[in-house]
Amino acid sequence: MKLAVLVDAENTPAKSFDFIAAQVQPLRDVGIFRLFGDFASPSLAAWRQVAARHGLEPILQGSGGRGKNSTDIAMVIHAMDILHSGLFDAICLVSTDRDFVGLARRLRAGGLQVFGIGRAGVENGLESVADRYFHLPSVMPSPTRSPVAPELPAFLGHIASVHGVNGWILLAEAANALKQASPGLAERYLGKGRFLKTLRAADLISERKSARGLEIRPRLVVVASKSVG
Known part of the structure; x- marks a missing residue:
């Protein structure tokens, strides 16, 4: 549920x-x-x-x-x-x-x-x-974030909800999925470590290292549901 x-x-x-x-x-x-x-x-x-x-x-x-x-x-x-x-x-x-x-x-x-x-x-x-x-919290910071195309966080949330485990997905898998789904975004954000740097600068993800490699998770993963309301 x-x-x-x-x-x-x-x-x-x-x-x-x-x-x-x-x-x-x-x-x-x-x-x-x-x-x-x-x-x-x-x-x-x-x-x-x-x-x-x-x-x-x-x-x-x-x-x-x-x-x-x-x-x-x-x-x-x-x-x-x-x-x-x-x-x-x-x-x-x-x-x-x-x-x-x-x-x-x-x-x-x-x-x-x-x-x-x-x-x-x-x-x-x-x-x-x-x-x-x-x-x-009574005081909340207003972090400075690098701007990204709005499609990027939406894509991350989708790929993590569909293919991730509890929202976690290998960075390499996310990059490959981006190449297949949106060549335009891939050209803009992939290559020479740019993908991870972009995600970090925009504060879009959490990170962890596992036996499989570096895994990322969007700040919020909304799992696809049937339409309600």
């Missing part, structure tokens, strides 16, 4: 993405990672960049003059669709909003394990009803 991650982008800073990914990745395979908010707003420009970089799914929720309530409603609808799909056994709600306490209770009553992520020191009630709750 899989984990669905729903992020209230309107009250969660985009620079918290790395922390969020680091918490949810070990819990289960991530089948859905959705961002909710008015993405026409300049205030969510940073989240738009994060979504493009990591292949996340922004839910384009215009405020329509109704304020943040429309985003909350959209998150509730998607969460209930996930519950009734039967494809997931856990959900993570990323928000510092009291409005999701009732939703968390309903999801748990329906059989889902509920995780929460939000700001520390804010009484939002979600911490008391979630099976496990993670506090966002």
Whole structure:
């Protein structure tokens, strides 16, 4: 079974993405990672960049003059669709909003394990009803990253979910897959150690050495799922 991650982008800073990914990745395979908010707003420009970089799914929720309530409603609808799909056994709600306490209770009553992520020191009630709750750090760095084509992180996530073991794949296998799938990207990023240097500079991967060789894993691997919501 899989984990669905729903992020209230309107009250969660985009620079918290790395922390969020680091918490949810070990819990289960991530089948859905959705961002909710008015993405026409300049205030969510940073989240738009994060979504493009990591292949996340922004839910384009215009405020329509109704304020943040429309985003909350959209998150509730998607969460209930996930519950009734039967494809997931856990959900993570990323928000510092009291409005999701009732939703968390309903999801748990329906059989889902509920995780929460939000700001520390804010009484939002979600911490008391979630099976496990993670506090966002009070200070999060804004790392400087080298720009890459948005297709590259999306490709890495796909190849790791399809061919990797728990998201880990040999660097050489990823490079060969890139050659076959996208000669244009391969020409741009492969050769003379450029591939690994690019992935490191863009902070797209974790690394480990194994008996097979150097293995890499994208910061977040979203495993392909049937359409929900």
